[in-house]
Amino acid sequence: MLRYLFLSLSFLCFLLASPSSHSTKLTNIESIKQYIKNDYLNKYQNLRVKEVTFSARSSLDIEHIKILNMKLLSLKSNTGYLRLKYSYKNAILEDSLSYTLSATVQAFKAKRDIGMNENLTSDLLSEVDIPFSKGGLASKGLILSSASKVAMQKDTIILDRMLKPAILVRMNELVSAKTSVGGVVVESTFRALQNGAMGDMIKLRTLDSNKILQGVVTGENLVEIR
Missing domain, CATH: 3.90.1210.10 (Antifreeze-like/N-acetylneuraminic acid synthase C-terminal domain)
Structure with missing residues (x-):
C-alpha cells in the first residue's frame, strides 16, 4: 500500500514538473513580432505571414524592459514603424521600432x-x-x-x-419605372439615357412622347421616378 502511494505521489510530481503543464511566456521580442503579425492578420484576412523582423536602436535592451503599450503607425505596406511605450528603471519611455513583414x-x-x-x-x-x-x-x-x-x-x-x-441600368436599355400618381403606383417602360448603379439618379425618356424624366435606380433595370 505504501509502495503504491509512493508511486502515485511520484507520478503526480512528474506531471507538475512537466513543461507541458506550464504556459510558456513569450519573450519581449516574440511579443512584439506577434503583435505586428496579429494586427496585419486582422486587417488582411487572406494574408499568410512567413516572418516578422524588426530593428531598434542599439542601446535599447529589449528583453529587460516592461512593455506597456504597442501601436503600429500604419498598415498600408509590409514595412513600417511600431510605437513602443515601456518602463525601464522606474522611468516611462517611448521608442519607435522599424519592422518588415514577409508574407503572401x-x-x-x-x-x-x-x-x-x-x-x-x-x-x-x-x-x-x-x-x-x-x-x-x-x-x-x-x-x-x-x-x-x-x-x-x-x-x-x-x-x-x-x-x-x-451597373444595374445601362444607357439605351429599356427599364421598368414606377411612379406614384394620386396615391396609386403606376409602372411604365422607359428608355434609360444614362448608366446607373444602385441609388444613382439617372435620366429616362418615355417611349411615346420622348419626355425626359429623372429616377433613382432601385434594382436591375428598375427605376423609381422622382
Whole structure:
C-alpha cells in the first residue's frame, strides 16, 4: 500500500514538473513580432505571414524592459514603424521600432481583357498568391459586386481603386419605372439615357412622347421616378 502511494505521489510530481503543464511566456521580442503579425492578420484576412523582423536602436535592451503599450503607425505596406511605450528603471519611455513583414496574400487577376464599365463575374477572375507589399487589393466579394472603373488588360491584378458599384441600368436599355400618381403606383417602360448603379439618379425618356424624366435606380433595370 505504501509502495503504491509512493508511486502515485511520484507520478503526480512528474506531471507538475512537466513543461507541458506550464504556459510558456513569450519573450519581449516574440511579443512584439506577434503583435505586428496579429494586427496585419486582422486587417488582411487572406494574408499568410512567413516572418516578422524588426530593428531598434542599439542601446535599447529589449528583453529587460516592461512593455506597456504597442501601436503600429500604419498598415498600408509590409514595412513600417511600431510605437513602443515601456518602463525601464522606474522611468516611462517611448521608442519607435522599424519592422518588415514577409508574407503572401490572396489576389485576383483578370482572365481576359476587361472593358470599362463591365460588370465583373467569377468567370472573369483567377486567384493567385502574390508577395504582400502594400494594401489596396480587391477582395472577391467586392469585385463581384462591382463594375470596372477602368479598362483592364489580361492578367492585371485587380485593385480597389479600379472598381465602382455594379451597373444595374445601362444607357439605351429599356427599364421598368414606377411612379406614384394620386396615391396609386403606376409602372411604365422607359428608355434609360444614362448608366446607373444602385441609388444613382439617372435620366429616362418615355417611349411615346420622348419626355425626359429623372429616377433613382432601385434594382436591375428598375427605376423609381422622382
